[in-house]
Amino acid sequence: MRSVVLAHQVDFNGWRDAARQLALEGVAPEQVHFSVGAPDDLFAQGGADAAPAAAPSGVFTVSRALMQLAQTVIQANEPERFDLMYGLVWRAHQGERKIAELVTDPAVQRAIRLAQSVRRDTHKMRAFVRFREVPEPDATRYVAWFEPDHFIVEANAEFFVRRFATMIFSILTPYRSVHWTGTALEFGPGADPSQVPDDDALERYWRAYFSAIFNPARLKVSAMTSEMPKKYWRNLPEAAAIPELIRGARERTETMLETPPLAPSESRPRRAPAPPKARESEPVTAGPLAELAHQAAGCRRCPLWEPATQVVFGEGPTDARMMMVGEQPGDQEDLAGRPFVGPAGQLLDRAMREAGIDRAGVYVTNAVKHFKFEPRGKRRIHAKPDLTEIGACSVWLAEERRTVQPALVVMLGATAARAVLGRTVTISRERSTPIALGDTYGANTQGLVTVHPSYLLRLPDEDSRQREYAAFVADLKHALSLVTA
Numbered sequence: 367m368r369s370v371v372l373a374h375q376v377d378f379n380g381w382r383d384a385a386r387q388l389a390l391e392g393v394a395p396e397q398v399h400f401s402v403g404a405p406d407d408l409f410a411q412g413g414a415d416a417a418p419a420a421a422p423s424g425v426f427t428v429s430r431a432l433m434q435l436a437q438t439v440i441q442a443n444e445p446e447r448f449d450l451m452y453g454l455v456w457r458a459h460q461g462e463r464k465i466a467e468l469v470t471d472p473a474v475q476r477a478i479r480l481a482q483s484v485r486r487d488t489h490k491m492r493a494f495v496r497f498r499e500v501p502e503p504d505a506t507r508y509v510a511w512f513e514p515d516h517f518i519v520e521a522n523a524e525f526f527v528r529r530f531a532t533m534i535f536s537i538l539t540p541y542r543s544v545h546w547t548g549t550a551l552e553f554g555p556g557a558d559p560s561q562v563p564d565d566d567a568l569e570r571y572w573r574a575y576f577s578a579i580f581n582p583a584r585l586k587v588s589a590m591t592s593e594m595p596k597k598y599w600r601n602l603p604e605a606a607a608i609p610e611l612i613r614g615a616r617e618r619t620e621t622m623l624e625t626p627p628l629a630p631s632e633s634r635p636r637r638a639p640a641p642p643k644a645r646e647s648e649p650v651t652a653g654p655l656a657e658l659a660h661q662a663a664g665c666r667r668c669p670l671w672e673p674a675t676q677v678v679f680g681e682g683p684t685d686a687r688m689m690m691v692g693e694q695p696g697d698q699e700d701l702a703g704r705p706f707v708g709p710a711g712q713l714l715d716r717a718m719r720e721a722g723i724d725r726a727g728v729y730v731t732n733a734v735k736h737f738k739f740e741p742r743g744k745r746r747i748h749a750k751p752d753l754t755e756i757g758a759c760s761v762w763l764a765e766e767r768r769t770v771q772p773a774l775v776v777m778l779g780a781t782a783a784r785a786v787l788g789r790t791v792t793i794s795r796e797r798s799t800p801i802a803l804g805d806t807y808g809a810n811t812q813g814l815v816t817v818h819p820s821y822l823l824r825l826p827d828e829d830s831r832q833r834e835y836a837a838f839v840a841d842l843k844h845a846l847s848l849v850t851a
């Protein structure tokens with residue numbers, strides 16, 4: 367039996383070099399065992415302890431897909447992961463070139479399950495890391511505590527540097543810590559929660575912010591605890607407010623329902639009450655759209671996936687008669703993983719209700735599925751997707767249209783119109799007039815161009831806000847008449 371001792375928990379290079387040598391030597395998977403020798407020393411020397419003095423000759427090629435799978439699987443907290451992936455590499459070397467695509471193979475299935483679990487953990491880390499302020503003599507350091515299920519810190523460090531480039535920060539976890547000095551990334555040993563302060567001004571900010579955006583009419587405790595498992599709550603400042611918000615949700619919802627709707631001219635559009643018939647559209651959890659959403663989560667067709675928290679796919683019924691297409695997810699959509707849940711989404715909900723459209727019956731999506739932004743301090747400022755990104759992402763919109771086959775596609779803004787029509791559109795010239803979309807995604811499909819609700823939020827004066835809001839509601843009423851005619 368050969369034994370390969372790797373330098374650390376995510377020693378992908380050490381594993382890959384050893385796997386290559388062993389495969390070329392003809393060492394079968396049952397004759398070798400991989401282990402990690404020095405889990406707390408990231409800089410230890412690793413690789414095959416049984417490696418030959420000279421690398422054996424021969425051709426060793428495995429598919430990029432298999433190596434990408436290995437890179438993710440190797441982050442899994444599963445002692446046998448290196449052996450599992452060597453078994454797959456061995457089979458690829460023996461001639462099963464497309465083994466990564468054999469999704470019915472038990473070993474491939476196991477690897478895919480591990481990779482999915484790592485990706486879920488990655489999402490949780492990106493969404494639930496919360497920094498606390500620690501004043502230091504020369505600067506302020508922001509420190510966060512996080513308990514990942516897998517060994518994901520190294521692979522995600524660059525993500526946090528990109529997002530918080532101007533901050534000096536540390537993320538501490540039980541197995542590894544990562545420190546950004548403002549110019550360099552450094553890794554250190556694991557830590558414990560006592561090294562992170564309990565409270566600071568940021569904590570109060572997060573609680574206040576979360577309470578302000580909490581919508582009791584949308585409360586689904588099971589969905590919330592599934593998306594934000596309770597194990598993360600103790601690290602989330604806003605979680606302290608959750609029990610109280612849940613207790614008060616029913617009362618607040620009743621108050622909202624009893625409050626008369628606000629006119630467009632009033633200055634608090636986000637507080638518009640939900641009339642009794644309004645239903646929230648649901649994320650798609652099964653069927654072809656769920657499968658598409660799952661595939662899009664791994665999409666790398668353009669660079670937008672990398673700084674974003676997660677893909678934000680469309681949601682709504684598979685047989686919806688109307689599809690609404692926006693531009694891209696915003697900051698809140700990126701964190702929630704759902705389209706149109708931020709301020710523009712709330713304004714859209716309100717306009718749809720006034721137009722008599724039940725959002726639950728509409729498939730709502732975006733032209734681009736990842737949030738594009740520019741970091742500015744601690745804020746993420748929306749950035750417009752360019753033509754390359756719109757083009758790269760159009761495959762997903764096309765698949766959504768092919769699956770749903772709506773009778774009408776409502777294009778909210780110029781980016782959506784560009785993505786659907788494949789040409790530059792001047793909104794003022796083409797809005798409100800039905801456009802024949804041809805038969806590619808369903809017979810007699812029509813399109814209707816209107817403004818994006820975020821445009822209404824940006825208008826500087828009350829008169830234009832009222833006028834444009836009324837025109838937007840009129841467009842939506844027109845849209846409804848087209849699908850009910």
Ligand code: SF4
Nearest residue numbers: 665667668671736759
């Ligand atoms: S924005 Fe679209 S094309 Fe780009 S990575 Fe995301 S899903 Fe893929």
